[in-house]
Amino acid sequence: MELLIVKDRRIDYDGSEIVSHWAYRNFGILGNSLVVFRGKCGVRVEEMIDIEDLRGSKEIKSDDMVHYIIEVFDLPNVLFASTLQKLFIAKLCEVLGEYGIKTARKGDDIYVDGRKLSISIATVSPVSIKMHIGINVEAKGIPEGVDAIGLKELGITDVEGFMEKTGGALVAEFDKVKRDSLKVRWAQ
Amino acid sequence: MELLIVKDRRIDYDGSEIVSHWAYRNFGILGNSLVVFRGKCGVRVEEMIDIEDLRGSKEIKSDDMVHYIIEVFDLPNVLFASTLQKLFIAKLCEVLGEYGIKTARKGDDIYVDGRKLSISIATVSPVSIKMHIGINVEAKGIPEGVDAIGLKELGITDVEGFMEKTGGALVAEFDKVKRDSLKVRWAQ
């Protein structure tokens, strides 16, 4: 899994990034990829992937987030997508733990002291799985009624450092998962 | 995913449990299953799944472990198996955290203060994925050279309670993963 951390500019996330070959089209990265960037979040209704959100007319927005866009081509299956998503969220919690932050993971959501730190979605395209994870830098511009928190309020002010640390951790996790899958004999 | 916690007796794990339909053959459980039991661990060489262990002539043994045998029929794929395994290990770390125990996860291994608490393997059969996780109750009968630790040394003496708590947590995690996979539209 190739890692790209975009540092030289902000990119706003509007949901259209959840499309096959987004990393190749935009950055020339072929194959499995994780692109980390920072920017606003405002998902347009027509780009919403979570039908539950659509049914509930939820808004998905934040003024400042670290975004992770993942694509994996090995196995275009939605159960695998959902599993890898939860693992990546768990990994992010582990990294936050290294910062001394105690988190609670509920499926694909990260909470700190009952306040929501992240959003995430995972699905399938006909050729890959696609995933988005967004972590609030600051809890601003959040939909009403959501009690949110951001990295800055947690004392993480070196956002670029956080992007590097987490990006590297997710890629290392995936590579370990892949490697382990190749060293076991099949069972009867 | 159906959960069975075997409390009325000990079952020793020798590796032969990593075979398709083990839960159905032995307990009549049809479909996805998690069977939790307690007993010795001593994997016979011919049952070893991890070729790396085979190549290294490693021993896999422990005098007293909590064992988790998982089978999932949705997607017989080894990358999915490896991903779900890491997620389940992460979940176990989260539950241990609720006990106040600070763990470090390295792929599919759980460490506490640098000492190894668990073993695990995940693979595929032609019709399912199969997984074993074993957690030391006491660090006895461990292969030489492995610095191990067990639940008792960590202050968890209600082993049955631990089996119930972790068993329930893993099943809830899987059910959440599955449910989420069904509520997202596919991406272009």
Next chain:
Amino acid sequence: MELLIVKDRRIDYDGSEIVSHWAYRNFGILGNSLVVFRGKCGVRVEEMIDIEDLRGSKEIKSDDMVHYIIEVFDLPNVLFASTLQKLFIAKLCEVLGEYGIKTARKGDDIYVDGRKLSISIATVSPVSIKMHIGINVEAKGIPEGVDAIGLKELGITDVEGFMEKTGGALVAEFDKVKRDSLKVRWAQ
């Protein structure tokens, strides 16, 4: 497979129901589903699934039908879709037999005394298989040249009872199919 029988209102079928997650979007049903409802049938050309019909410029319409919309997420494969469709049609013939009606099944069509009782289509979305079966309540509004028949002409006037009986039978059939698939060991 979850069953929903819509009794409180009519729903007209125009072909747009053959889309992934239709039952979740419209009724909140997650996962495998069968939704049974009653209403007109008039498939818009742009919704036609059967390319043979498209090539033949066939019309698909009826003034009053019982509709079955099925979605199965286990295996998004068109050969499986086509097989399950024929099985469901055969099952409907068996239920009609319990009403004392002698049918002839030709693939996915049901005939009584040489007159067409039903229409059906089965295909695949990127995440599921989708199926529609429509059974004439009355042979009205049928395309010219089609010698059709309806439930009422066959003496089945309790249409709601028929919807319940057939809906339950199809779900039971699928559940049996699924259960049996889990209790067999694989062959060499």
Next chain:
Amino acid sequence: MELLIVKDRRIDYDGSEIVSHWAYRNFGILGNSLVVFRGKCGVRVEEMIDIEDLRGSKEIKSDDMVHYIIEVFDLPNVLFASTLQKLFIAKLCEVLGEYGIKTARKGDDIYVDGRKLSISIATVSPVSIKMHIGINVEAKGIPEGVDAIGLKELGITDVEGFMEKTGGALVAEFDKVKRDSLKVRWAQ
């Protein structure tokens, strides 16, 4: 699907026929196949596919049966195997109906007047699906406690004619299923 009806000799079925490439190894038939033959039935315990039967220590035997061995290479999946099996059983019931015999199908079993006419199993090999259907010619040599019936008691004495008629019907059914799967566009 290629059809072979063995008329020149009897072949006894012992379960070992449920193995990949059986038709190619024994008759040189490449690809999807249905082989119909007549002979005893006595499944050795080590060949039993149905774990439920194994768990119940059931016997599977009959002195004289028409056997159908099916292999399909398109999709090695056990849910597809189970679905096609039920469709083939339904088709056999339809053909029996043409003989004037009223049957009741319960999943993969055929009953006439509450008496069991058939046995069947369907599973998967790593490269194909495999299926066996057996229909009693006479209800002799049946396990105790099973109330069985055979073709002769139903007035079907031209067993070869029955083998041809049913063999042809099953192949035609499969070919229709396959053909239909190729003429539909995929749905969003």
Next chain:
Amino acid sequence: MELLIVKDRRIDYDGSEIVSHWAYRNFGILGNSLVVFRGKCGVRVEEMIDIEDLRGSKEIKSDDMVHYIIEVFDLPNVLFASTLQKLFIAKLCEVLGEYGIKTARKGDDIYVDGRKLSISIATVSPVSIKMHIGINVEAKGIPEGVDAIGLKELGITDVEGFMEKTGGALVAEFDKVKRDSLKVRWAQ
């Protein structure tokens, strides 16, 4: 694989042919197909499949080409698509060798004396793999900067004969590939 060689008219290729069921919609050919025709080539940007070409704003055009449109339904996988594409290109080189022409194959491109003879693309639809191969009849109307060559300059003036010879060779190659895949037992 069914072969259709269109001789009675020219068909211009604009990229919209790379869509599932194109041969069935346009020629009534069900299942695996190879359609060979002759005509201009001018791929509209919105039909471009190769994202590398899109990124490089490449033009894909030629005034006169022999076109091969292939669809295979057995296995909708893009690695398989890419493999079959290279094999088909290699086969075309072998046929050109029978004409006495020495070619150099670079992946999916055919060169003669360093000049480009062909273009090709292979991808996946949700139900099939799709492939296009185009061979210049004359090196006219080619994008600037491409040093191209055509069949006529190579002395092949009987274009219809070439269409028949190559069409037959590709179908024979696929049928051999398929047949061989059915005669091997699986390995442990």
Next chain:
Amino acid sequence: MELLIVKDRRIDYDGSEIVSHWAYRNFGILGNSLVVFRGKCGVRVEEMIDIEDLRGSKEIKSDDMVHYIIEVFDLPNVLFASTLQKLFIAKLCEVLGEYGIKTARKGDDIYVDGRKLSISIATVSPVSIKMHIGINVEAKGIPEGVDAIGLKELGITDVEGFMEKTGGALVAEFDKVKRDSLKVRWAQ
């Protein structure tokens, strides 16, 4: 795809190499691999993969061959295995062409002047595809009735150079196939 060329010793091929994870078990190579070595060939009957050979009681042997053992984990499918095999054989013919040798490929066989230079088999394990290609160094120890030829008779005496050149060419071919599969958008 990782390449290993064994130069320091001879390895005899007896067919047991056609098993999943052979390269990892024997050489510690994880994932897709090509192992090239030199040695005798004598396939034991119980290791024969080609059922046609088994049915024909063919012998597979040669006193001195260059062997290629390939394993690919991306897609355990026998049609893909058979396609990649033909492509690899075509590539070997192209490399032989660079030596000035004119070959004729018939499916997976290489002929020079009507004499057989090679043997090959491709199949699937539950987790991978496996392939063997063997090229005679000298036409000695060949089964009676086979008109064989070897590299030495073709003037290729630097066998190690040939192993390197062909090994590199096959790996480059696979890597190109894989890379191309990742740069195309999917088609409707």
